[in-house]
Amino acid sequence: MRPGRWLGIAMLGAGITAFAGQKAQTQTKAQQGETGQQGVPPPAEQEAMRNFLAIGAPPDAEAAKRGQAVFVSTCGFCHGSDATGGATGPDLVRSLVVLHDQGTGKEIGPVVHNGRPGKGMPAFTNLTDAQVHDIAQFLLGRTQAAANRMSYKIQNIVTGDPKAGEAYFSAHCASCHSATGDLAHVATKFEPVKLQSRFLYPKSGGSDESGPADPREQKTVTVTLSSGQTYSGKLNRMDDFSVAMTDAEGQHHSWIFEDEKGINVQVNDPLAKHEELLKQYSDAEMHNILAYLETLK
Numbered sequence: 232m233r234p235g236r237w238l239g240i241a242m243l244g245a246g247i248t249a250f251a252g253q254k255a256q257t258q259t260k261a262q263q264g265e266t267g268q269q270g271v272p273p274p275a276e277q278e279a280m281r282n283f284l285a286i287g288a289p290p291d292a293e294a295a296k297r298g299q300a301v302f303v304s305t306c307g308f309c310h311g312s313d314a315t316g317g318a319t320g321p322d323l324v325r326s327l328v329v330l331h332d333q334g335t336g337k338e339i340g341p342v343v344h345n346g347r348p349g350k351g352m353p354a355f356t357n358l359t360d361a362q363v364h365d366i367a368q369f370l371l372g373r374t375q376a377a378a379n380r381m382s383y384k385i386q387n388i389v390t391g392d393p394k395a396g397e398a399y400f401s402a403h404c405a406s407c408h409s410a411t412g413d414l415a416h417v418a419t420k421f422e423p424v425k426l427q428s429r430f431l432y433p434k435s436g437g438s439d440e441s442g443p444a445d446p447r448e449q450k451t452v453t454v455t456l457s458s459g460q461t462y463s464g465k466l467n468r469m470d471d472f473s474v475a476m477t478d479a480e481g482q483h484h485s486w487i488f489e490d491e492k493g494i495n496v497q498v499n500d501p502l503a504k505h506e507e508l509l510k511q512y513s514d515a516e517m518h519n520i521l522a523y524l525e526t527l528k
């Protein structure tokens with residue numbers, strides 16, 4: 232092997248260390264997500280969860296079963312047979328309409344009977360009120376199952392200490408956020424469960440050429456070539472072999488690492504701190520922070 236090639240690989244290795252670190256973090260995040268879904272919490276916690284979410288008693292098992300049958304055949308194609316979203320319809324387990332319906336059919340009924348003309352949701356005029364009620368019971372069960380999986384976190388929301396949360400916020404969050412600025416009234420913007428997931432991992436969407444949904448999440452990059460020339464701007468894409476970016480003038484640039492000996496790539500991810508914090512929180516800290524954020528009405 233030519234010495235130049237060795238050098239290239241060594242440089243490449245150094246250049247993408249940060250990136251490999253990011254991958255590891257992403258994995259940790261996925262693992263954390265899974266931890267929250269392990270096991271079924273004991274009845275007392277389920278009870279606390281239901282009280283906290285104000286979702287009342289569990290559904291009537293028979294009704295939910297009938298509702299499931301209708302749902303899978305009538306709604307499943309679009310919303311997914313487990314209601315978490317399908318070909319064209321949104322996730323109903325996280326729908327506010329469904330959450331507020333609480334198994335009654337009162338909120339869901341009008342949507343089912345009138346549809347959402349022009350938005351891809353057809354009207355189902357032939358479904359009886361009893362059938363809608365059954366579907367509502369099925370969806371209630373799905374909502375509760377989803378909530379229960381998060382119970383070890385949410386249950387403690389009730390016991391979190393907002394004062395301690397505020398102290399943590401001042402120490403670890405205030406460099407980027409302000410309770411009277413960007414996070415003012417944040418608790419009115421999101422339900423507690425959603426608020427929790429927003430601060431645990433606030434990514435709003437995939438990053439492609441058009442960038443993430445929220446520009447404040449935009450990853451930026453500084454590329455330094457062996458000639459000393461540097462390019463800074465929006466990171467469009469990066470993998471083990473290449474990097475692509477757009478500079479302030481809107482010019483696209485990309486480099487293949489193997490062709491650019493000595494290239495150095497520094498990625499700045501505005502959410503990296505969040506991923507770091509995610510690994511640091513103790514359970515208590517997590518719940519204190521949420522209890523504090525909940526005071527920002």
Ligand code: HEC
Binds near residue numbers: 305310319351353355
């Ligand atoms: C052909 C696809 C399709 C079918 C079939 C369908 N839906 Fe929908 N549904 C949609 C779409 C698309 C939306 C989102 C409309 C919008 O953007 O407001 C929606 C929205 C909803 C909503 C409101 C969600 C929210 O949070 O705003 C409910 C509730 C709902 N559907 C229930 C049902 C039920 C129950 C059935 C079966 C009886 C059903 N849907 C069948 C496509 C479908």
Ligand code: HEC
Binds near residue numbers: 399405407408433445
């Ligand atoms: C290094 C900067 C930084 C630090 C430190 C930081 N965040 Fe963030 N945070 C961001 C960015 C960037 C976003 C994504 C843009 C946005 O939604 O505000 C974000 C998003 C959020 C959101 C979602 C806001 C929304 O409207 O959707 C919450 C809530 C949040 N952070 C809470 C916290 C808390 C609590 C801490 C401390 C434990 C913290 N952040 C620490 C940078 C930071």
